[in-house]
Amino acid sequence: MHEKLKKPYNPKETEDKIYKLWEDSGFFNPDVCIENGITKENAEHFSIVLPPPNVTGNLHTGHALMLVIQDIMIRYARMQGKKTLWLPGTDHAAIATQSKVEKILEKEKIRKNDLGREEFLKRVDKFAKESHDTIVNQCKKMGASLDWSREAFTLDEERNMAVKTAFKTMYDDGLIYRGHRIVNWDPKGQTVISDDETIYEEKKGKFYTFKYGPFEIGTARPETKFGDKYVVMHPKDPRYKDWKHGQKITVEWINGPIEATIIKDEMIDMEFGTGVMTITPWHSHEDFQLAEKYKLDKEQIIDKYGKLLPVAGEFAGMKITDAREKIVEKLQKKGLVVSIDENYINRIATAERTGGIIEPQIMLQWFIDVNKKIPSRNSKSLKELMLEPVREGKIKIIPNHFEKVYFNWIENLRDWCISRQIWYGHRIPVWYKATGNKSEIYCGLESPNGDGWTQDEDTLDTWFSSGLWTFSTLGWPDKTNDLKTYHPTSVLETGHDILFFWIARMILMSQYLLGEIPFKNVYLHGMVRTADGKKMSKSLGEKAIDPLDIIAKYGNDALRMAMVVGNTPGNDLKLNENDIRGYGKFSNKVWNASRFVLEQTQGLDINNLPKLDEEDLKSEKELNDLLTEISKEMDEFRFSIVAEKLYHYFWHTFADVIIERSKKKILENKNSDSTKSLLHAHLMTLLKALHPFIPFVTEEIWGLLPNKNKRLLMVEKWPANK
RNA sequence: GCGCGGUUAGCUCAGUUGGUAGAGCAACCCGUUUACACCGGGAAGGUCGGGGGUUCGAGUCCCUCACCGCGCACCA
Numbered sequence: 175m176h177e178k179l180k181k182p183y184n185p186k187e188t189e190d191k192i193y194k195l196w197e198d199s200g201f202f203n204p205d206v207c208i209e210n211g212i213t214k215e216n217a218e219h220f221s222i223v224l225p226p227p228n229v230t231g232n233l234h235t236g237h238a239l240m241l242v243i244q245d246i247m248i249r250y251a252r253m254q255g256k257k258t259l260w261l262p263g264t265d266h267a268a269i270a271t272q273s274k275v276e277k278i279l280e281k282e283k284i285r286k287n288d289l290g291r292e293e294f295l296k297r298v299d300k301f302a303k304e305s306h307d308t309i310v311n312q313c314k315k316m317g318a319s320l321d322w323s324r325e326a327f328t329l330d331e332e333r334n335m336a337v338k339t340a341f342k343t344m345y346d347d348g349l350i351y352r353g354h355r356i357v358n359w360d361p362k363g364q365t366v367i368s369d370d371e372t373i374y375e376e377k378k379g380k381f382y383t384f385k386y387g388p389f390e391i392g393t394a395r396p397e398t399k400f401g402d403k404y405v406v407m408h409p410k411d412p413r414y415k416d417w418k419h420g421q422k423i424t425v426e427w428i429n430g431p432i433e434a435t436i437i438k439d440e441m442i443d444m445e446f447g448t449g450v451m452t453i454t455p456w457h458s459h460e461d462f463q464l465a466e467k468y469k470l471d472k473e474q475i476i477d478k479y480g481k482l483l484p485v486a487g488e489f490a491g492m493k494i495t496d497a498r499e500k501i502v503e504k505l506q507k508k509g510l511v512v513s514i515d516e517n518y519i520n521r522i523a524t525a526e527r528t529g530g531i532i533e534p535q536i537m538l539q540w541f542i543d544v545n546k547k548i549p550s551r552n553s554k555s556l557k558e559l560m561l562e563p564v565r566e567g568k569i570k571i572i573p574n575h576f577e578k579v580y581f582n583w584i585e586n587l588r589d590w591c592i593s594r595q596i597w598y599g600h601r602i603p604v605w606y607k608a609t610g611n612k613s614e615i616y617c618g619l620e621s622p623n624g625d626g627w628t629q630d631e632d633t634l635d636t637w638f639s640s641g642l643w644t645f646s647t648l649g650w651p652d653k654t655n656d657l658k659t660y661h662p663t664s665v666l667e668t669g670h671d672i673l674f675f676w677i678a679r680m681i682l683m684s685q686y687l688l689g690e691i692p693f694k695n696v697y698l699h700g701m702v703r704t705a706d707g708k709k710m711s712k713s714l715g716e717k718a719i720d721p722l723d724i725i726a727k728y729g730n731d732a733l734r735m736a737m738v739v740g741n742t743p744g745n746d747l748k749l750n751e752n753d754i755r756g757y758g759k760f761s762n763k764v765w766n767a768s769r770f771v772l773e774q775t776q777g778l779d780i781n782n783l784p785k786l787d788e789e790d791l792k793s794e795k796e797l798n799d800l801l802t803e804i805s806k807e808m809d810e811f812r813f814s815i816v817a818e819k820l821y822h823y824f825w826h827t828f829a830d831v832i833i834e835r836s837k838k839k840i841l842e843n844k845n846s847d848s849t850k851s852l853l854h855a856h857l858m859t860l861l862k863a864l865h866p867f868i869p870f871v872t873e874e875i876w877g878l879l880p881n882k883n884k885r886l887l888m889v890e891k892w893p894a895n896k
Numbered sequence: 897g898c899g900c901g902g903u904u905a906g907c908u909c910a911g912u913u914g915g916u917a918g919a920g921c922a923a924c925c926c927g928u929u930u931a932c933a934c935c936g937g938g939a940a941g942g943u944c945g946g947g948g949g950u951u952c953g954a955g956u957c958c959c960u961c962a963c964c965g966c967g968c969a970c971c972a
Contacts, residue, residue, distance in 0.1 A: 182934075381971095392972060406972080443970080451972035460972080521971070575900060579967065582899065586968070674967095705908090739920075740909045744901080746965090748908065752921060759934040770931030807912095814910070818919065833931075 176878040183765035185729025220251035221259040221660040228267035229305040233312040235702040238721035249866035253892040262320040266329035268599040268636035336646035356462040361480040362530025365595040381518035387425030392447035401473040402452035409438040429487040540593035559685035573744040599633030641679035644692035670698040700746040731868035732758035761871040784847035801894035
């Protein structure tokens with residue numbers, strides 16, 4: 175017997191070596207498996223594209239969880255003989271990465287404008303490259319059986335070609351348009367962001383009631399009110415029944431008298447405040463909609479740096495935060511302040527990445543029209559293309575209650591603003607040329623011929639390139655073999671927090687550009703929390719537990735088990751160091767039981783195993799039944815239950831019952847051949863079944879078994895026929 | 897306001913067509929028998945958040961209430 179087995183299992187000394195063994199074998203690449211006769215050429219495919227981690231630093235426990243669950247699926251599929259591809263990559267993450275680098279430069283007292291676009295981008299690329307290397311290294315440490323030969327990056331050349339092609343196709347179909355619309359402007363990041371990138375924070379503030387001619391109006395934002403010349407009330411409000419829609423009145427306002435127009439609309443909540451409000455279409459989504467509805471004038475009050483424009487008169491040039499109190503003071507002097515509520519809870523939209531307070535603005539931006547009927551897609555809109563496959567069950571979301579959340583989101587979806595005023599990202603493939611008083615526009619994969627063309631300065635929302643991920647990684651727009659073989663992918667596994675950001679966008683892009691679904695199943699895991707229930711969020715990077723520390727302490731297999739057992743889809747996981755320690759014991763148990771079996775079965779002719787006695791036959795059947803059961807559960811993505819069953823069977827049936835029983839039988843030399851035969855067969859089978867969950871220790875033991883013709887455990891056949 | 901989830905043993909959580917409540921950890925008792933003390937054996941522990949209903953039978957289905965968490969919209 176191998177000397178190694180005589181000592182306790184040492185994950186630290188084993189894991190890197192095992193990963194190298196796997197990597198060197200080339201079996202992470204399905205083509206190699208086919209070449210070696212492990213996978214049949216015509217076998218069913220199983221593919222997952224790795225949700226690409228952002229190149230903003232280290233992987234956290236959330237990534238570890240995603241890698242563990244996907245690795246289990248992939249290893250299971252590979253052992254079943256499927257053509258199995260797990261495709262890795264990283265995400266340039268546009269705003270997230272750019273703002274991270276800006277923060278780093280800030281410490282050196284460097285601003286991005288001092289560097290200029292080109293030089294700044296060099297800095298970002300360098301940072302991204304370093305993050306990328308860290309991430310790849312971490313993925314390997316975690317045992318992920320990813321096909322590194324196919325690695326992709328959302329901002330590399332191939333993906334850039336996919337992005338440009340997608341943009342042009344949508345542009346030509348009239349789905350992408352440029353227009354003046356109200357958008358979420360982040361004055362801090364100096365860019366537009368999408369609705370999904372805003373986070374609402376509750377803050378205690380003041381709520382003012384002002385006299386506005388014969389009315390009293392409420393507002394939390396006096397600084398936007400300069401240009402308010404429309405006063406709105408509900409058509410059925412009896413208090414204001416004498417006022418007519420369209421009626422004009424003159425009111426004394428901040429900087430003197432203005433002419434106001436009465437608007438009656440049902441959007442007004444009669445119960446709220448006085449049931450009257452004035453509107454600021456340039457700086458409010460709702461007011462904008464109302465203004466569009468009645469074709470009202472819109473006027474900009476605040477510039478893109480958060481300062482007041484000349485319309486504010488004496489306040490022009492002031493920052494809105496400074497101006498607020500002064501405006502109220504002035505109104506007070508004019509006797510126009512009715513009351514001030516000091517305990518008003520206001521929800522303030524902030525930018526996810528920079529924390530800047532969002533100022534809605536009307537701006538010229540690029541949008542994707544989600545409602546336009548598309549001739550080439552049976553006159554369906556993008557919204558419909560997103561809804562359909564989920565509604566019809568072609569895409570299954572696990573757990574399925576997220577389907578309702580998904581539908582709800584799509585039904586409320588507005589046109590997607592895809593342009594960003596940042597430098598890091600895919601440049602919009604549109605060029606402009608001014609000739610005389612005419613302006614030409616060109617959209618294409620390359621810059622147009624001729625002089626005088628300048629490319630749009632903006633870049634694309636990072637989720638635009640992410641949306642293409644399931645097929646841009648497989649070579650699209652080229653009609654590659656990979657694309658034919660592995661798309662639609664089998665499963666998309668990710669956190670439920672990016673259901674809208676990403677999953678919805680992937681369905682949109684794939685349905686529209688390929689006319690097929692991007693994946694058949696969506697498996698949503700929960701958020702990883704600390705033992706005291708705190709969220710280990712991305713932005714808290716440094717504070718979160720480093721999965722690599724845990725692995726160094728207890729081993730990878732222990733972390734994997736702790737992340738799988740008791741963790742069901744969609745539910746948050748409290749990661750408890752105690753549990754991880756407990757599962758570390760399991761690896762050792764497997765190790766020790768293997769040692770015992772090897773000791774007892776030395777000299778056993780494994781090619782001609784002795785017959786089992788009645789008792790052992792019963793045990794054999796029991797294990798077979800278990801395997802049938804868990805294979806079904808594996809197919810249903812119920813990994814938690816499978817891991818628990820295997821754990822339990824190995825420890826409390828194989829070790830506690832069968833091994834204990836065998837000791838007696840061998841000692842008394844009663845059917846000892848049968849028992850040895852059973853020990854051997856059981857161990858072989860259990861190592862295989864456990865491999866997707868605890869790949870390192872099982873592979874290490876497998877390598878120590880005295881079987882000459884064996885391959886790596888990772889490509890052995892899954893031990894059950896369904 | 898609309899919607900979703902959760903509430904099961906001290907703790908963390910499983911429990912898939914409704915059929916006598918489960919695991920891990922912790923705590924308790926016994927045991928150091930040569931695979932393993934990173935061990936074995938044993939016992940204990942729950943009116944499955946409250947109330948109501950359907951059913952021969954409900955943790956599981958329906959209604960309702962409470963508390964916790966989350967999402968979306970609105971907040972003029």
